[in-house]
Amino acid sequence: xxxxxxxxxxxxxxxxxxxxxxxxxxxxxxxxxxxxxxxxxxxxxxxxxxxxxxxxxxxxxxxxxxxxxxxxxxxxxxxxxxxxxxxxxxxxxxxxxxxxxxxxxxxxxxxxxxxxxxxxxxxxxxxxxxxxxxxxxxxxxxxxxxxxxxxxxxxxxxxxxxxxxxxxxxxxxxxxxxxxxxxxxxxxxxxxxxxxxxxxxxxxxxxxxxxxxxxxxxxxxxxxxxxxxxxxxxxxxxxxxxxxxxxxxxxxxxxxxxxxxxxxxxxxxxxxxxxxxxxxxxxxxxxxxxxxxxxxxxxxxxxxxxxxxxxxxxxxxxxxxxxxxxxxxxxxxxxxxxxxxxxx
Amino acid sequence: xxxxxxxxxxxxxxxxxxxxxxxxxxxxxxxxxxxxxxxxxxxxxxxxxxxxxxxxxxxxxxxxxxxxxxxxxxxxxxxxxxxxxxxxxxxxxxxxxxxxxxxxxxxxxxxxxxxxxxxxxxxxxxxxxxxxxxxxxxxxxxxxxxxxxxxxxxxxxxxxxxxxxxxxxxxxxxxxxxxxxxxxxxxxxxxxxxxxxxxxxxxxxxxxxxxxxxxxxxxxxxxxxxxxxxxxxxxxxxxxxxxxxxxxxxxxxxxxxxxxxxxxxxxxxxxxxxxxxxxxxxxx
Numbered sequence: 243x244x245x246x247x248x249x250x251x252x253x254x255x256x257x258x259x260x261x262x263x264x265x266x267x268x269x270x271x272x273x274x275x276x277x278x279x280x281x282x283x284x285x286x287x288x289x290x291x292x293x294x295x296x297x298x299x300x301x302x303x304x305x306x307x308x309x310x311x312x313x314x315x316x317x318x319x320x321x322x323x324x325x326x327x328x329x330x331x332x333x334x335x336x337x338x339x340x341x342x343x344x345x346x347x348x349x350x351x352x353x354x355x356x357x358x359x360x361x362x363x364x365x366x367x368x369x370x371x372x373x374x375x376x377x378x379x380x381x382x383x384x385x386x387x388x389x390x391x392x393x394x395x396x397x398x399x400x401x402x403x404x405x406x407x408x409x410x411x412x413x414x415x416x417x418x419x420x421x422x423x424x425x426x427x428x429x430x431x432x433x434x435x436x437x438x439x440x441x442x443x444x445x446x447x448x449x450x451x452x453x454x455x456x457x458x459x460x461x462x463x464x465x466x467x468x469x470x471x472x473x474x475x476x477x478x479x480x481x482x483x484x485x486x487x488x489x490x491x492x493x494x495x496x497x498x499x500x501x502x503x504x505x506x507x508x509x510x511x512x513x514x515x516x517x518x519x520x521x522x523x524x525x526x527x528x529x530x531x532x533x534x535x536x537x538x539x540x541x542x543x544x545x546x547x548x549x550x551x552x553x554x555x556x557x558x559x560x561x562x563x564x565x566x567x568x569x570x571x572x573x574x575x576x577x578x579x580x581x582x583x584x585x586x
Numbered sequence: 587x588x589x590x591x592x593x594x595x596x597x598x599x600x601x602x603x604x605x606x607x608x609x610x611x612x613x614x615x616x617x618x619x620x621x622x623x624x625x626x627x628x629x630x631x632x633x634x635x636x637x638x639x640x641x642x643x644x645x646x647x648x649x650x651x652x653x654x655x656x657x658x659x660x661x662x663x664x665x666x667x668x669x670x671x672x673x674x675x676x677x678x679x680x681x682x683x684x685x686x687x688x689x690x691x692x693x694x695x696x697x698x699x700x701x702x703x704x705x706x707x708x709x710x711x712x713x714x715x716x717x718x719x720x721x722x723x724x725x726x727x728x729x730x731x732x733x734x735x736x737x738x739x740x741x742x743x744x745x746x747x748x749x750x751x752x753x754x755x756x757x758x759x760x761x762x763x764x765x766x767x768x769x770x771x772x773x774x775x776x777x778x779x780x781x782x783x784x785x786x787x788x789x790x791x792x793x794x795x796x797x798x799x800x801x802x803x804x805x806x807x808x809x810x811x812x813x814x815x816x817x818x819x820x821x822x823x824x825x826x827x828x829x830x831x832x833x834x835x836x837x838x839x840x841x842x843x844x845x846x847x848x849x850x851x852x853x854x855x856x857x858x859x860x861x862x863x864x865x866x867x868x869x870x
Contacts, residue, residue: 253598253599253601254601254602255599255600255603256598262615269622269626270622270626273622273623273627273630274629275630277626277630277631278630278633281630282635284635284636284637284769285636285769286636286769288768289768289769289770293629297625301621301622305618318596318606318607318610318611319614321596321603321607321611322611322614324596324598348776348778348779348782349779349782350684351684351685352686352782352783352785352786353685353686353782353785353786353787354782354785359782363777363779363781363782363785364777364778365820372824372851374778375774426774427774427775428774428775430773431634431774431775431776434634437629437632440625440628440629524595527597532597536598537597537598
């Protein structure tokens with residue numbers, strides 16, 4: 243959390259996660275290179291390096307992009323989300339090897355600077371068939387580079403969560419550029435329908451997962467709250483909220499989490515200050531609301547992270563009348579103390 | 587009113603994940619392992635076969651033969667005698683280091699030895715590249731490539747046969763990459779490199795595959811025999827049609843193009859065709 247930073251805060255789950263990334267990556271590279279050499283004795287080191295790293299990076303990119311919506315559809319996928327940034331940095335490292343080696347292989351040792359050559363060799367920017375696909379890969383790599391170097395919480399804190407999240411949403415543009423890089427590049431040479439099919443399945447899976455997650459959340463967001471009294475909105479009955487858990491309500495386009503803790507109710511803004519995680523899907527641990535994404539914590543009575551941490555979220559006024567929970571959707575300033583409302 | 591507490595909550599910094607999460611993630615890991623295995627197998631097995639071209643990287647070879655400046659810098663090497671007792675020759679075009687043609691280094695060698703090399707018997711040291719019956723030699727200044735200049739014992743005659751005007755469909759390639767340095771050394775993934783090589787003075791070659799899958803290779807020159815590398819840039823490494831005067835010079839055929847009006851682009855986007863017929867030969 244936001245008090246101080248270490249390069250990587252290792253814990254058992256992160257170590258396991260990183261071991262699995264290493265095993266999967268080395269396994270993929272080993273199989274790809276061995277099988278290629280087994281059936282293509284003439285394969286060159288350069289091409290093996292370019293192809294093994296690029297295909298693995300694309301595979302990882304699909305896994306990375308699938309984790310978000312999978313977690314929104316089923317929270318049992320959350321362990322995959324916990325250390326996703328390491329997966330992202332691994333993907334970038336592989337793409338960097340592919341990109342740097344590709345620039346050297348295809349552009350170095352010539353009559354012009356290699357990076358200048360990247361943009362000036364093939365200048366058919368007005369033709370889809372002849373489009374200089376390497377430039378697309380370069381810009382995708384640039385996006386992944388910016389994401390990788392800002393992946394640490396230090397940058398999240400210093401850039402502000404909004405700017406950081408916006409920057410990291412560019413991963414979708416990066417993905418689009420990668421797909422175009424492949425479709426207008428190597429697939430124009432290989433012309434193998436299976437490669438097109440694999441890439442299409444990957445893209446369609448991502449689209450379906452994102453749409454499914456969006457529809458699930460839209461259903462929650464579209465709920466109408468008809469009963470209103472003096473600015474308070476009836477949201478649910480108190481016995482609908484489990485102990486140490488919350489229900490999320492979307493009123494006036496803002497999501498609010500109503501928590502139940504030790505027979506009292508508390509309302510706070512649903513969006514975690516860390517990476518925008520859904521606080522209402524978390525749980526109260528050690529008296530703190532705990533975000534399900536990365537474990538950031540907030541005190542239910544004031545929306546403040548326990549000292550020495552400094553994150554704060556908005557709190558809201560609540561009241562309970564005859565087992566009915568009424569919520570005032572006007573946010574109080576971040577960190578405003580509000581005593582819990584006792585359930586009768 | 588006390589409700590039953592749901593303890594099933596995952597948080598990354600805890601030592602152990604709840605059992606239900608562990609079970610689920612184990613299944614996901616097995617699924618991902620299968621995905622990795624299948625992806626690696628399919629992607630590696632479905633690649634196009636690599637060419638048998640060779641680049642003898644790190645291995646220097648000396649060749650002895652007559653240096654000729656045109657149509658491209660090359661050394662004509664005596665290989666054997668035919669059944670009639672006539673000498674047979676192999677023309678080995680020269681290429682420079684990196685993405686450069688050989689003209690620069692030949693010119694500097696001529697200055698260094700203060701003598702033109704054209705028509706002289708030379709012993710050159712360099713790195714061989716070969717594929718499909720064609721051989722090239724990379725000459726690099728760092729290898730001290732000119733071993734000796736000898737007076738030719740016998741004048742080697744050039745056989746020259748006019749083949750008339752032809753229209754051929756194929757791909758303009760840079761010979762250094764195609765005949766050994768890179769795999770693939772042609773097609774879209776290699777286009778930028780081929781452009782850089784040809785802009786660097788490498789003599790372009792036209793690659794044509796006939797209906798039986800057999801390949802033919804032609805040297806390309808302007809109508810007056812001069813280099814036209816700068817006019818080819820937009821047509822390199824994609825299917826094109828060439829109209830040109832073809833002349834057989836020893837063991838290479840040279841296509842003499844009359845400007846870029848003789849070149850027509852044939853390709854479009856194509857993701858599914860396994861065999862690209864647009865580079866098959868079509869003599870006029």
